[in-house]
Amino acid sequence: METLVHAAPFVGYVYPNETIIPWTVLIVVYPYLTGLVAGAFTVSSMYQVFGIQRFKPVAHLALLVSLCCMLVVPMPLLLHLGHPERALNSMITPHWTSAFAVFGYAAGFYVILLILETWFVYRSFIVQQAQEGKGPLRWFYQLLSLGSYDLSEKAMSYDRKWIFTLAVIGIPAAHGLHGYIGFVFGSLKAREWWSSDLMPLVFLFSAIISGTALLIVIYVASCRLRKVPVDLPCLKGMAYALWGFMMFTLLLEGVE
Amino acid sequence: MSDTTKPPSDARRAFLSQLGLAATYTGAVAGLGALGVAQESSAKSESPAATESFPTPDYDWTKHQWAFGVDATKCIGCLRCVEACKRENGVAGDAHHFRTWVERYVYLEGETRARVDSHHDPVNIEASGSEGEYRFANRYKDAKVEKAFFVPKLCNHCTHPACVQVCPVGATYRTEDGVVLIDHDYCIGCRYCVQACPYGARLFNEEQGVSDKCTWCYHRITKGLQPACVEVCPVGARVFGDMNDKQSPISLFVRNNRVQVLRPESGNAPNVFYVGIDKEVV
Numbered sequence: 002m003e004t005l006v007h008a009a010p011f012v013g014y015v016y017p018n019e020t021i022i023p024w025t026v027l028i029v030v031y032p033y034l035t036g037l038v039a040g041a042f043t044v045s046s047m048y049q050v051f052g053i054q055r056f057k058p059v060a061h062l063a064l065l066v067s068l069c070c071m072l073v074v075p076m077p078l079l080l081h082l083g084h085p086e087r088a089l090n091s092m093i094t095p096h097w098t099s100a101f102a103v104f105g106y107a108a109g110f111y112v113i114l115l116i117l118e119t120w121f122v123y124r125s126f127i128v129q130q131a132q133e134g135k136g137p138l139r140w141f142y143q144l145l146s147l148g149s150y151d152l153s154e155k156a157m158s159y160d161r162k163w164i165f166t167l168a169v170i171g172i173p174a175a176h177g178l179h180g181y182i183g184f185v186f187g188s189l190k191a192r193e194w195w196s197s198d199l200m201p202l203v204f205l206f207s208a209i210i211s212g213t214a215l216l217i218v219i220y221v222a223s224c225r226l227r228k229v230p231v232d233l234p235c236l237k238g239m240a241y242a243l244w245g246f247m248m249f250t251l252l253l254e255g256v257e
Numbered sequence: 258m259s260d261t262t263k264p265p266s267d268a269r270r271a272f273l274s275q276l277g278l279a280a281t282y283t284g285a286v287a288g289l290g291a292l293g294v295a296q297e298s299s300a301k302s303e304s305p306a307a308t309e310s311f312p313t314p315d316y317d318w319t320k321h322q323w324a325f326g327v328d329a330t331k332c333i334g335c336l337r338c339v340e341a342c343k344r345e346n347g348v349a350g351d352a353h354h355f356r357t358w359v360e361r362y363v364y365l366e367g368e369t370r371a372r373v374d375s376h377h378d379p380v381n382i383e384a385s386g387s388e389g390e391y392r393f394a395n396r397y398k399d400a401k402v403e404k405a406f407f408v409p410k411l412c413n414h415c416t417h418p419a420c421v422q423v424c425p426v427g428a429t430y431r432t433e434d435g436v437v438l439i440d441h442d443y444c445i446g447c448r449y450c451v452q453a454c455p456y457g458a459r460l461f462n463e464e465q466g467v468s469d470k471c472t473w474c475y476h477r478i479t480k481g482l483q484p485a486c487v488e489v490c491p492v493g494a495r496v497f498g499d500m501n502d503k504q505s506p507i508s509l510f511v512r513n514n515r516v517q518v519l520r521p522e523s524g525n526a527p528n529v530f531y532v533g534i535d536k537e538v539v
Binding site: 015016017021100 | 352353354355358360373374375376377410419422423424425426427428443444445446447448449451452453454455456457458459460461462463465466467468523524
């Protein structure tokens, strides 16, 4: 319970109940994590859908980063709730006029999509590990392969078709998921500083920035760990993307 | 005063000693009585709102349309309503959780904007001595006050409530008789409704992990009683009643006055009607 009374001389009169901030750091962490999901997925889609070859070295990593972040996204939300055990009520009895009612479905759909796409992307690696690995790790990969060991050209082109389709659906899904968080804030007419039509866009583009930035850090760190030289054109490409999106977000903030 | 009307000093002494004796007896009796009351109230640990007699049997919510009136010209800022509400509904006894509160608007000479404060202001808490007691400090006694008034606030039980709109599980709803309530057994505690209320009328009950708000003392009004804050108001600044009954206090209040609502532009269509507030009141 954090109180705002000390700020009263600067902000003017505040309603007594509003001296407590209802949405605290957990509600800040949650959109940030979703932002990382959407941002990393954007980089992945630049290669998978739009065929930008310089992003090839990070395309798979980006998908994995996206999936990892997405799995922990509900955590801060659940911890924030007064009754986390009732969280599923929003899916069992959704109240459709609420912007929040969609979250469970949207997030669930997107997690399934991400798991599927990541599985297809990493399938050749999984099969390879399942056949050549040793010990418990081999069993783990055998389980992950779901009994499908076919790596023929026909099977791979079938996989590519699935990856492309999922990535195409994933773009609106990822961006929709994050844009809607902007809508959750922006549709609150009672909060003058949030209530703006630009809110979903501001959220979306800042998400792409933070996701790309995280990917740059993880990519460089993973190259160091694997002792592989960093692919400079790819790194530069991500830096340009970061710069471009950041300028656009600043423009949006300025317009706001 | 002539000497004849003055009682002799002996008689006066006797009279005073009798008076003292009587006072002692009365005090003892009153003290015992108070003790009994205190024991009774301490034995009942939960607030009246949570007792077994609610929901009221045989209450037909299609037959009423409740509404509330506030006459700001009458309010004296005694804050008995705030205290009564806290006790009646078991609201946390600090300066940040209120189902109803009172604001003070003061225009000083030469200033164009009102100075606004409420009992949660640090200066007022200092004057009362604790966060659990509510008082308005006499902070303007040396200033030249041009105009000043109090404004009691509470949930507006809007016809189109933004808080109900945003609830993701439908735990908060508007009853047929025009009261906005929360199902504490279904609320997930996301606080979206707290954010959505433009009047700051919603609060979060940390103890129970759910949102909370004024219910117009639904457990009382369904039994034919007045809300606690209306009941205790010593000057009649708070008016409550059934709009379906043309002779009810609220019907008369709305009919006989030029009333207004808070933030009409929000589109929530509030059902708390005000008389005697100024343009700065939001």
